[in-house]
Amino acid sequence: MEKYWNKAINFEQYLEETKSRFENPKTEEDREKKPYYELGIQRMERMLKVFRPSEEDLKTLEDKKFKGKILIISEGWCGDASQCVPVLDTFFKDKNEVRIFYRDADTSLIDQFLTNGARAIPKVLILDENFNVKNTWGPRPAYGLELFKKFKADPQNYPRETFYNDLQVYYAKNRGKDTVKEILELI
Numbered sequence: 001m002e003k004y005w006n007k008a009i010n011f012e013q014y015l016e017e018t019k020s021r022f023e024n025p026k027t028e029e030d031r032e033k034k035p036y037y038e039l040g041i042q043r044m045e046r047m048l049k050v051f052r053p054s055e056e057d058l059k060t061l062e063d064k065k066f067k068g069k070i071l072i073i074s075e076g077w078c079g080d081a082s083q084c085v086p087v088l089d090t091f092f093k094d095k096n097e098v099r100i101f102y103r104d105a106d107t108s109l110i111d112q113f114l115t116n117g118a119r120a121i122p123k124v125l126i127l128d129e130n131f132n133v134k135n136t137w138g139p140r141p142a143y144g145l146e147l148f149k150k151f152k153a154d155p156q157n158y159p160r161e162t163f164y165n166d167l168q169v170y171y172a173k174n175r176g177k178d179t180v181k182e183i184l185e186l187i
Contacts, residue, residue, distance in 0.1 A: 001071070001125070001127060001131040001132065001133060002131040004071065004101050004106075004109050005069065005071055005099060005101075005127070005131060007101060007105075007106070008071060008099035008100055008101040009099060009100055009101075010089075010098070010099060010100070011085065011086065011089035011098060011100065013100075014074070014076065014085070014100045015041070015044055015076075015086075017076065018037055018040055018041055018044070018076030018077075019037075019041055021033075021037050021076060021077075022034060022037035022038055022041060022076075033077040036077035036078075036079070037076055037077050039077075039079065039082070040076050040077050040078065040079070040081070040082040041076075041082075043079070043082035043083055043171075044082045044085065044086045046172075047082070047083060047086040047087055047090075047175075047176060048086050048090065050175050051086065051087045051090055051091075051175055051176040052175075053090065053091050053180065054177070054180075057091070057180050057181065057184060060184050061091075061092075061095060061184060061187070064184070064187050066095075066096060066187045067096075067128070067129050068096060068126060068127045068128045068129055068134060068187075069096055069097045069098070069099070069127045069129075069131075070088060070092055070096055070097070070098040070099070070124060070125070070126060070127070070183075071098075071099055071100075071101060071124075071125040071127055072084075072085055072088065072098065072099070072100045072101070072122050072123070072124050072125070073100075073101050073102075073103050073109055073110050073113065073121055073122060073123040073124075073125070073138075074100050074101070074102070074103060074121050074122040074123075075102060075103050075104060075121060078121050078122065079164070079167070079168070080121070080122060080138075080139050080140045080144065080167075081121055081122040081139075083171040083176070083179075084122050084124075084138075084140070084141075084176070084179050085100060085122055086176075087176030087179050087180060088124065088179065088180075088183065091176075091180050091183075103119060103121050103123075107119065110123060113125065113136055115138065115139055120138065120139035121138065121139055122138050122139055123136060123137075123138040123139060124136060124137040124138050124183060126183070126186055126187055134186075134187070135186040135187070136186075137182060137183055137186055140167070141174070141178035141179050141182055142178065142182065143170055143174070143178060144167050144170060144171075147163055147166050147167050147170070148163065148167075150163070151163035
């Protein structure tokens with residue numbers, strides 16, 4: 001894990017790279033994902049404005065005496081990541097280091113942490129001080145997973161567009177609270 005950690009970047013670099021990939025796509029894939037990069041930037045910037053850690057959650061983190069690190073496997077175009085990554089960086093800032101590892105730059109990391117056989121992101125790795133994986137989380141909070149299951153079970157009556165809309169409305173209203181609470185339970 002330490003090898004991946006050393007290749008990972010901080011959130012500020014991640015946001016700047018996402019903006020760069022949107023403004024100056026380097027690959028055909030970047031060009032195809034340009035609208036998703038744009039949405040990702042908007043969502044990340046909105047979460048940075050609206051997310052405020054609760055005193056209760058900060059106290060829980062303090063009480064747990066967590067000395068580890070948070071490594072997030074992500075990509076700037078991912079809708080779930082754009083809602084979760086800024087929240088986790090803000091929450092852990094000045095307490096525990098957070099770094100982001102690009103899923104597609106080296107798939108050997110994500111392939112160790114598949115979700116139902118898929119390279120779903122974001123995937124949060126909770127590491128101890130010695131880079132051992134203590135726990136994992138992702139790719140979205142439990143409520144988002146329930147929406148996804150509903151879509152997968154009956155896409156005819158709960159189409160993809162409705163699922164995506166409901167998921168984004170949930171993220172906007174919840175403002176990262178569930179993400180933080182679920183991560184705190186795993187620490």
